Amino acid sequence: MDELKLENQLCFPFYSISRMIIRKYTPFLNELGITYPQYLVLLVLWETDFQPVNDIAKKLYLQTNTITPLLQRLENLKIIERTKSETDERKTIISLSTKGHEMKLKALEIPYKLMEGINFPNEDLVQLRDQLKKMILLLQ
Amino acid sequence: MDELKLENQLCFPFYSISRMIIRKYTPFLNELGITYPQYLVLLVLWETDFQPVNDIAKKLYLQTNTITPLLQRLENLKIIERTKSETDERKTIISLSTKGHEMKLKALEIPYKLMEGINFPNEDLVQLRDQLKKMILLLQ
DNA sequence: TGAATTTATATCGTGCACGATATATTTTAC
DNA sequence: GTAAAATATATCGTGCACGATATAAATTCA
Numbered sequence: 355m356d357e358l359k360l361e362n363q364l365c366f367p368f369y370s371i372s373r374m375i376i377r378k379y380t381p382f383l384n385e386l387g388i389t390y391p392q393y394l395v396l397l398v399l400w401e402t403d404f405q406p407v408n409d410i411a412k413k414l415y416l417q418t419n420t421i422t423p424l425l426q427r428l429e430n431l432k433i434i435e436r437t438k439s440e441t442d443e444r445k446t447i448i449s450l451s452t453k454g455h456e457m458k459l460k461a462l463e464i465p466y467k468l469m470e471g472i473n474f475p476n477e478d479l480v481q482l483r484d485q486l487k488k489m490i491l492l493l494q
Numbered sequence: 495m496d497e498l499k500l501e502n503q504l505c506f507p508f509y510s511i512s513r514m515i516i517r518k519y520t521p522f523l524n525e526l527g528i529t530y531p532q533y534l535v536l537l538v539l540w541e542t543d544f545q546p547v548n549d550i551a552k553k554l555y556l557q558t559n560t561i562t563p564l565l566q567r568l569e570n571l572k573i574i575e576r577t578k579s580e581t582d583e584r585k586t587i588i589s590l591s592t593k594g595h596e597m598k599l600k601a602l603e604i605p606y607k608l609m610e611g612i613n614f615p616n617e618d619l620v621q622l623r624d625q626l627k628k629m630i631l632l633l634q
Numbered sequence: 635t636g637a638a639t640t641t642a643t644a645t646c647g648t649g650c651a652c653g654a655t656a657t658a659t660t661t662t663a664c
Numbered sequence: 665g666t667a668a669a670a671t672a673t674a675t676c677g678t679g680c681a682c683g684a685t686a687t688a689a690a691t692t693c694a
Contacts, residue, residue: 367626465497486507
């Protein structure tokens with residue numbers, strides 16, 4: 355019976371922490387005029403520019419039907435560009451605009467500002483990150 | 495510069511794991527005809543029946559404008575009932591219907607079925623749960 | 635080569651999340 | 665005792681997530 359107690363749920367803490375951290379991000383992302391999932395897409399593009407929709411989706415463990423409209427919004431905001439691949443016309447290649455590139459400079463301070471607001475012991479964080487990585491592999 | 499790499503993000507693993515576990519829940523919850531956030535509300539009600547909207551929202555770290563329409567859907571499904579408090583007319587008291595009570599019996603097996611699909615070492619899980627609890631306290 | 639299958643993206647519908655706002659009830663303070 | 669503030673819920677708009685479906689291009693294979 356205890357297994358149905360909220361306190362003993364496995365997913366609930368992940369679900370809550372995720373939303374709580376996103377809330378902490380929001381004021382900084384508002385300054386850039388983007389949302390958290392849009393920020394994740396930009397992180398991917400800042401690492402590697404010019405990628406098909408599917409590659410971005412896979413890196414974020416999302417489906418293309420989630421990020422297609424998100425990418426259309428980023429295009430409307432003039433942050434990215436969407437062009438058809440010349441070698442494979444099915445593929446839509448996503449690339450950063452000048453504005454998208456410039457946003458990286460402003461974004462650089464976000465991770466620091468964010469961690470200031472959360473006083474989590476650093477040694478715990480390192481260990482936690484390893485556990486979470488293991489967990490993602492098991493869940494895929 | 496490395497702080498903007500997807501791999502080094504703090505929130506991304508929580509966001510991904512949360513969605514991945516919810517995906518594992520979905521087939522079992524489909525059998526009950528409910529969604530994961532609706533399941534969370536039922537967990538709260540199965541522990542304590544008859545609660546105002548606000549109490550449920552607080553336990554789930556959600557806002558009332560998120561769960562009000564969710565509760566209306568659960569009412570349409572005849573799983574819960576919504577009645578005004580007699581002592582404070584502002585409060586809407588949420589209670590389980592007969593169907594809502596009966597669903598608990600079917601739900602009892604969900605935690606076991608779910609953990610079967612994830613081979614996470616048990617000693618790690620205990621430690622992880624403690625870390626996550628600490629984190630939630632820091633983030634509130 | 636041409637039909638069948640696979641791949642890549644897009645579209646549509648539903649249900650969250652959440653900021654902003656509205657409305658009604660209760661409490662507080664003068 | 666009544667106006668102001670606080671509380672509780674509801675409504676509205678936008679942007680995800682994701683299942684289901686559509687469409688078009690590329691690949692496979694008979």
